[in-house]
Amino acid sequence: MSKGSIVTFGEVIMRLSPPGVNKMKQSRELEFYFGGTEMNVAASLAQLGLPVKHVGNVSNDFVGEAAIACMNGYGITTSHINKVKHPLGLYFMEVGSGLRASQITYNRLHGSFANIGPDQVDWEAVLDGVSHFHWTGISPAISEGAYQTLKAGLALALAKGITITTDPAYRSNLWQYGRNGHEVLAELVGLSTVFIGGVNEVNEILGTEFPFCEEGFIAAAKRLMENYPNITKVYDKVRTGLSATHQKIYAQAWDGTTYLSTAEIEITDVVDRIGTGDAYAAGLIYGLQTGMDDAEAIAFANAACAIKHTIAGDVNLAGFAEIQEVAKGNVSGRLKR
Structure with missing residues (x-):
């Protein structure tokens, strides 16, 4: 059973895309979804019960109201969402197909979340009854205020003994406000207890050059734990992209003494790649929260990631039974009656 509630911190952002796999210049219509890395995780977890x-912050207008309604519809508690005068962040996406890659451009650096500050969040109230805090490297990259707000929350959560998962993705184009992204992520990883990432993320944070193989992952995880003693486990998702619509993924983990990995899952008809890493994080957190062992947790997380590739939009809408069936090896996709 779940040990307590989960909190996520991050931007709620609107995604705008031309229908299907059209390019913007082909279309006069745009479909929209509400998402955001951490909100996607929250929505997936809420869908799992x-x-x-x-x-976070949303705009104090009908767009912000729609974003809150969307989150409430997923089952997310939104009592700690602030409404501010700045507009909701946006991103535009052209969905790729086959050898043509998907493309994204952002309009977020002056939006509602970028204008968040520590004085807007009562972390004592937020963390009451919480057993798990999840953050990613996207949030502190947006603004000084987002960085300082997150840092304050992590410091208090760590002091309270809350499990803190981090997916410290580094996006160089987001770090525009004067901070060194690698230094900030290194600092905040030090305030976390579970690391979701692999060789690439460790190399980015530590400035190392571990190779991309099983031995490299183990060595990187060991070095990370030596540098950051609060980190107790490292979980990773490994992707092989054969085309925009053909992917392979497997999961691996290091618990300080033992290496674990899953079977590889092949996805031959990708519908939507957005949110697949978030689905992995949510699947992993679900496993940790509900008492799965590490082998079960990474198998469930990998299956959640795989099945999200078949669902349009930013959020994994698959339920426990659907994910668990894939985790147990049933990838036939046969009709259920």
Whole structure:
């Protein structure tokens, strides 16, 4: 059973895309979804039946109201969402197909979340009854205020003994406000207890050059734990992209003494790649929250990631039974009656 509620912190952002696999210049219509890396995780966890609340800012207008309604519809508690005068962040996406890659451009650096500050979040109230805090490297990259707000929350959560998962993805184009992204992520990883990432993420944070193989992952995980003693486990998703619509993924983990990995899952008809890493993180957190062992947790996380590739939009809408069936090896996709 779940040990307590989960909190996520991050931007709620609107995604705008031409229908299907059209390019923008082909279309006069745009479909929209509400998402955002951490909110995607929250929504997936809520869909799986766990109590989860999201912290952040939205615009104080009908767009922000729609974003809150969307989160409430997923089952996310939104009592710690602030409404501010700045507009909701946006991103535009052209969905790729086959050898043509998907493309994304952002309009977020002056939006509602970029204008968040520590004085807007009562972390004592937010963390009441919480057993798990999840953050990613996207949030502190947006602004000084987002960085300082997250840092304050992590410091208090760590002091309270809350499990803190981090997916410290580094996006160089987001770090525009004067901070060194690698230094900030290194600092915040030091305030976390579970690391979701692999060789690439460790190399980015530590400035190392571990190779991309099983031995490299183990060596990187060991070095990470030596540098950051609060980190107790490292979980990773490994992707092989054969085309925009053909992917292979497997998961691996290091618990300080033992290496674990899953079977590889092949996805031959990708519908939507957005949110697949978030689905992995949510699947992993679900496993940790509900008492799965590490082998079960990474198998469930890998299956959640795989099945999200078949669902349009930013959020994994698959339920426990659907994910668990894939985790147990049933990838036939046969009709259920």
